[in-house]
Amino acid sequence: MLQKTYENIDSIGRAILGIKAKGVHNKELAEVIYPNGQKAFAQVIALDGDQVTLQLFGGGFGVSTDCKIRFLGKPVQVGFSDDMLGRVYSGNGQPIDGGPELLSDMIRVAGPSINPVKRLIPKDMIRTGVPMIDVFNTLVRSQKIPIFAKAGEPYNRLLANIATQTDADVIIIGGVGLKYDEFHYFRQRIEEAGSKNKTIMFVHTHRDSIVEGLMVPDLALAVAEQFALQGKNVFVLLSDMTQWSDYLRQVANAQDQIPANQGYPGDLYSQLASRYEKAADIEGAGSLTILGVTTMDDVTHPVPDNTGYITEGQFYMKDGYLELFGSLSRLKQQVNDRTRPDHRSIMNAMARLLSEAEERVKAQKFGSVKDDYSLRLLDYRKTFQTELMDPFRYLELEDALDLCWDTLAQHFKKEEVGLSSKLIEAYWPEKGKFKILKEMTHE
Structure with missing residues (x-):
């Protein structure tokens, strides 16, 4: 396929680039070629006639109007293999654990969700080892549910514990805006518990490009979906979806989009839903369950407010504890009459x-x-x-x-x-x- 190269960049923002080009598709991957020959990646996020807006994976630092853009004619992809188990990747899908890069069996990132016709009614419990979840708000395979918590609550510690205690076949952790000590804690806890051989981590730290942070849920869910299609029960843990939404707001503002509630983009609901709706119990295959942290000041904040309409309940963390009356699993009645008679x-x-x-x-x-x-x-x-x-x-x-x-x-x-x-x-x-x-x- 002929890959056409364009010059004459119109505009450059913090993580946004604009250029005129023809025959380009939305979500298409592009290569940014610097004058010194170095290359970086970008993705098409908006089209208006011949005007193309791209999201720069590494941010706009160092990009100049004399850079060239080469459109690659394919969406963002990530390598997939069973060898990913036990590995740690960055927000752009590159290994950061010293291991080799996966270049075969490439799969599309941020593709469509599983056909509803192929989805089964959730019916099996996921054990987490946490009494407030297992007894009072039982988690169900293929459920999508957030942990609502104020900033500073030990939600990442809880996620790490669940990752090492759950009976899922594969655990995928997606960290957005993690501090280094939080990243280190996840790795250390998983290695100490002996869960490394069934865990994959996609990690974006607060020092990395915001665009890489935006990619983390999509990378985690794309890989999770492939394992689920293999017949595995996959548990995806995402932290923090409010931070992810804040990155989304920054990019939208850089595009001069008309802001909605508190500056968030008008399609915030759709953006969140397209990720959470990946959760599914797939006919003839496995399942994909999503537990995502949503930090908040109160539930009227746009992110938890929208999240509550998408997900099937919530776990509410306050003062280091999981609250009984603030939490709700809307699917628990489908399984807790078959666990033990009492x-x-x-x-x-x-x-x-x-x-x-x-x-x-x-x-x-x-x-x-x-x-x-x-x-x-x-x-x-x-x-x-x-x-x-x-x-x-x-x-x-x-x-x-x-x-x-x-x-x-x-x-x-x-x-x-x-x-x-x-x-x-x-x-x-x-x-x-x-x-x-x-x-x-x-x-």
Whole structure:
């Protein structure tokens, strides 16, 4: 294919370049050739007649009007292979772990999502080892869900723990705007846990080009989709999608687009949706699940506000804990009636009692909490927060459910918990009985 080279660049911005060219396609990859012979890559992001706008992967630094542009006639691609497992790549898909570059089996980045006809109804649980997720807001294969958190919350530590504790076949971590110590923590945690052989990392640090940051989710999801088509259950962890949206805003502003809410582009919803909608349980193949961090000041911020319309619930992190009432997995009812017979009932009972306890906390401010049951509710709340809300405590689902029964028995009588006599007979931790039950469950 003839690759035509153009000169006479019209405009250069921080990460944007404009030039007149014919026969160019949207999302086409281009090569920027410097006067000294060095080369860099760019991608077509807008077309207006013959006027072409390109996004510079390495930023606009050093680009001058005497550079040449060669359009390559293909979209952005990344090499794919099972050999990617255990590797670390930058935001432009280049290896940064000292290993070889993949140049065969190239796949398209940011292609269309899986045909809805080929998607299955989500039906299987993903184990994370986090009680507040596994017990109270169960994660389901092919679900798309964010962690809402304020900046400074330990969400990256939580993602690293989930990456090492999940039962997914392949874990792909996409880091956008990571600090170096956060990047180092991910690598160290994964290596220490022995999960390296099933993990791939695409990392953009805060020092790298913003365009490379924009590419991270697309690279991670393109590779994840290929593994899913091979029959693997793939779990993609993205952090931070608010930072990614901020990069999107910077590029849109550089293009002089008319800004929408708080300066974000008018197509923010579509941009986020096109990434999250990659999540799918694929007929005759595997699955792709997405858990993305969305930092925020409050839920009215444009990024979490739009994200909430796209995803199937959210996990809410506050003061280092995963909140019960701020979190919601809209798909949990599809799986938690098939995990253990008591799962759904104990989940509802624990949540109801915690809600009662929160009412007592409000009443306590007026000195009206003195009765024995109310005081036990307040003690139950403390135990719940200490034993179950800690997102960094690892527990298998069965052990977490057993802990729920232990917590109820510690603070309440059988008739106070609102559970059926059949479940109480089977699971209430009476002396000697509970130990046998746990042994049977693990067998």
